[in-house]
Amino acid sequence: MTTRPPTPSRRTLLRALTALPASALVLGELPGLLGTAEAAAPASGYATRYTIVPFLNSDDGTVNVYQSDDAADFRLLQSSAYTPPSNRIRDASVFKHTDGYYYLTYTTHTWQDVSTTIGFARSSDRVAWTFLYDYPVPITDLSRAWAPEWFVDSDGSVNVIVSCSTVDDEWIFTPYLLAATNSALTGWTSPVALSGIGSNHIDTYIVKVGSTYHAFTKNETAKYIEYGTAASLKGPYTISGTGDWAGWGSYREGPSVIQLDNGGWRIFFDGYGDGTYYYSDSYDTFATWSTPTALPTLSGTARHFTVIKEAMSGGTSVARNATRSFQSVNYPTRYWEEQSALLNLPVLTSSSTTADKQAATFTVVAGLADSNGYSFRDTAGNYLRHYDFRGRFDADDGTSTFAKDATFIARTGTTGGSVRFESYNYPGYYLRHYNYQLRVSLADGTDLFRQDSSFVPVTSWA
Template sequence: MALTRRAFTLGAIATAGLTASGLAINPQAASAATYTAYLKTYFTESPDHSASNYGLHLAVSRDGLNWSPLNQNNPVATPTAGERGLRDPYIFRKQDGTFVVVATDLYGIDFSRSSQYLHVYDSTDLTSFTGYRRIRMHTYTNVHTWAPTVFWDAGRGQYAIVYSANTTADLFLVNYTSDFRTVSAPQTYFSPGFPILDADIKVDGGVTYMFYKNMSNGNLYGARSNTGAPNSFTTYTSGLRQGGAIEGAHLVKRNDGSGWWLWGDSFVPVNNDFYLWGTSNIGANSWSVLNQRDYTPPLNSKHGSIVGITEAEYNGVVNRWGLPSWVRLKSSNFPDYYVRHANHEIRIDPYPFDPHRDQMWRMVPGLADSAGVSFESVNVPGSFLRHSGYVARLDPNDNSATFRADATFYRTAGLADGSWSSFRSYNFPTYYLRHAGYVLRIDPLSSSSSAADRQDATFRVTS
């Protein structure tokens, strides 16, 4: 279906002038702030969909790499109109320093369903999401409106909302807005002659950068424009890919000013739901793959976005929504594997898996010594990780002295990496918790043990 540029009415169309809308503009408000942390938006899915939730989820990170879900990984807002679910939530800091979230109007994985709308929320400081509404982006039949991204077009004095659509081909459309309530007519924004999906767009140093998926070969690419105008982009990077299938590119400028990260979301649940590259120069065709040891996405998270936040915003959002009451243990030498229980056995398995709560633990004061720690299962409360015959098991606490001792460990600096953790047995003080053949047990270890053995006994305590 051909897309033509014509008068377009969605009930009310925004005028071209931003100030005419009455919106106060302070271009310096956001740029003047010092960002000390990051906030991520996402929805959740797991392999059997027992943990799938199509509401707005939030996570925070100090380093931009390792993430803590907020609100116990429950949604902070859920759409009540349209498909009554969202995917691909994109958060953007507006010119006045407040936030807007736009998201795909779709519940679940029936991608044959097409909506003409996007969900929209406003937020002043991330402690609440208000003004829920849907905005109609086009009037095409059987054309989807997926994976929106937002940027400030300084030349136009308006915000651009770019999204994936399938009119004459799989391409990107753009609508301009001053208030995220009324939008201009849709225009073709980028259509390079092959099918594309999932744009993320950032403006830096007067250059507009766009990363996207080439559906013909499954790789992610970067394009750039000196204006950010429709049909003005030139692809300048080689294809990037990790894993079996990748999409959902999202681009993050580091708070420390040292470069950029590019996240890619796996299309199907494989060993890890996200992959990551880094560069010191976004304008160069030079991206390095980050080791999965270096980053931990939020539990069951899927396609979203990341924004830098201030210390006050970080404290406010944590105080409002709360950090997780549970931890996960990530293997050092199998960094896409997490400690979980299965039929009372304690082992490491590649994430994601279901039941996903098998990997969630409450790390509590040691049952035999409060200076140590014990691990209580989240989904089998009252049962703890303990060793028996040197093999780790999940058993109910019988409150015996033997059980309490078997279930108590001292957390130490990681034997293979001091910034990670190892866990020394309370009642076998030269023995450490480690995996062997993917099963957890305790074995005698020290700093002089082999590198492989020390890796087996080293874990990241994460959420």
């Protein structure tokens, strides 16, 4: 039976500050929170992959690579994946170019030092990286060029937004735009300050929705991530979100924003004051946001990163309209079995009774609420759904609530051929066994949780 029993930020060192901790996400409050929505499966035959390349809380001379298929549970892909030949690597931003390579741009010096260059590296596989060059940012009397962020516009043009200060006040930063002048990303236009954002803003990250540019930028005086919009990439931006406008708290930096499979938007940011990395979701184009949720795998380890999302061919799948049994990865003698309408994980062998074998056999069908997801039907025609977070079987009552409760999204398991099933209407919550009972629980980022929530579809017992 399974049993359960930082280095200061550059801004912290500049000014001794205390942080306001964000609230943790409470499961029972989830349906009523602003900014929540159902999970969504990638299109059939595809998987979604999110990649980050953060520098380490303990070492700003190297970066790790992590990936996730749900934009929350990040797993280490490669430790110390890239160490520049000289200087440091901080605030790394990553994107995939049209040439098929992944590119990094990053801060080249630690916070104490004059830093007038930004670095570039590339990789074909996100694991092995090659240094390209350090680029001297051509700004007169430049003191520091920090936190370069990639931005690819809807016309395919590649840009970098970099926060720069000059020697007259080395701690007052302004965001500048550099546009690539060739597809090899070896030439750049002269820096142009983004209009409307103003000085003393850093870590500016931009996304485009329709014809509108949306900027998320840290106000270095107020210590809040602010929000503004513009009709042009260069601005002028109108800052409409100030103070604690989104409920994220203060002393947050390094925002990165990506769109999820379900159409919502997720922002990641470094809670550098309390050593926690957070994400928060919006489903009304950035007007309201969910309560910040900690990233358990990354908090205390990773620092300032950006996120890229890719649709990958293949993906995790389970044959539909077929009968299967489901074997636990970390307790391979145990299988899903319906017992008194509840889903448990008892031991099953060839000598088990016919009734037990039938109760461990399920028909896999398209998700009742999302045809790219999955639902599971027992031999009596009842469906597996979560109820009070417990896995149980009930007759379909035809309601949308039942359909959502009975739909699960397939995610990558811990071993080859294994699958994890994410709840459709509680994103980030997975079917997992606990005391040999199946329930829906919030992923905590541990290997134990991943193993407890990983199952292998096998030939049915009956």
